[in-house]
Amino acid sequence: MEAEIIAMTADILHGDENTGGLVTSGGTESLVTAMLAYREWGRNTRGIARPQIIMPVTAHPAHSKAFHWFDIDTIIAPVDENQKVDLDFVRAHIGPNTVALVGTAGTYPHGVIDPIPELGRIALEHGLGLHVDGCLGGFILAWASDLGYDHTPFDLSVPGVTSISADTHKYGYALKGSSVLLFRPKELRREQYLLIDGWPGGAYASPGMGGSRSGGLISATWASMLSFGKSGYRSIAKDIFRTADEIRAAVVSHPELKLVGDSLWNIAFGSDELDIFHVNDGLADLGWRMNGLQLPPALHFCITRPNTQPGVTADFARDLARAVSYAQNPPNPRPRSGAMYGAGGAARPPREQLAKASADRLDAIHEVGPLT
Ligand SMILES: Cc1ncc(COP(=O)(O)O)c(C=O)c1O
Structure with missing residues (x-):
């Protein structure tokens, strides 16, 4: 069921065969997991001892929870008069330790979409990750163009977007306690897998933050997605x-x-x-x-x-x-x-x-x- 929730979400948010995901307990877990994956990617792939992430001041504080818990350096970018991230600031503050940028598609305060296509271009130019926080907006903005509303593109159709979160427990109408985090390429998901082979309880491999989780919530999320369609x-x-x-x-x-x-x-x-x-x-x-x-x-x-x-x-x-x-x-x-x-x-x-x-x-x- 989790695999199908991930596949359905990837389909809605224009993922491809190179997209993988996780089902998490909510927006906060999706965001902290994404931030951890970028920290690990920075350390493991780019050899950066102290990875740093740039995010707009309007991004949700769950990102800051990750920075706090996982000791990630952060630069907070201001926003313009339309409450969208100041791209010149972002460009000017990318340094040797920067591993990822954050943008939001449907900010909590004002519901605006950051300039994701431009952030994607910057990310590609500098070889950085780009997380789009679609926790609040992902499952609602996904239908806007079909319905004739113009908006900034924000999902995996945008080049340079390497992960996106979207909460099934918000506009996916599932019970509280479920969200989806998608990675592209899917190898990024592995950056935060935990593998401990020498534990007396058996070789331990865990895909994310949760240990035992509720099958009830997962099946309710799956049922919600299938029943609404x-x-x-x-x-x-x-x-x-x-x-x-x-x-x-x-x-x-x-x-x-x-x-x-x-x-x-x-x-x-x-x-x-x-x-x-x-x-x-x-x-x-x-x-x-x-x-x-x-x-x-x-x-x-x-x-x-x-x-x-x-x-x-x-x-x-x-x-x-x-x-x-x-x-x-x-x-x-x-x-x-x-x-x-x-x-x-x-x-x-x-x-x-x-x-x-x-x-x-x-x-x-x-x-x-x-x-x-
Ligand atoms: C844009 C955005 N991101 C993340 C979150 C955090 O989600 P949750 O409360 O499910 O942890 C919210 C919550 O409203 C949000 O609006």
């Missing part, structure tokens, strides 16, 4: 892109608001006139839950299947107008919401308290109160 995925994508068009129209109907980026389905917006988090508070009071962003402050509405139901966009347009009025005369100068990833727009603690407050929150999530 390409036509099912395409038809949901059509509804999602149409809904996004309507949400975008609602946003631009307010001169106080401005779009950030040019996403087809993950609509980010901010404001030069209002505190956008007051707009978020107004929306929250009416039952909407946006994600808060920073640098620049903004919100995003990442459209998913439930949002495509009749009436949702009309309700949003009505409530957004109310939220803009609320933000024009907020009851308190300081908004309740802020930019905290994964916290549903919860308030962001002041910078000096952020590290402790975040660690306290993580502790609290994992502890019950005193037992009485």
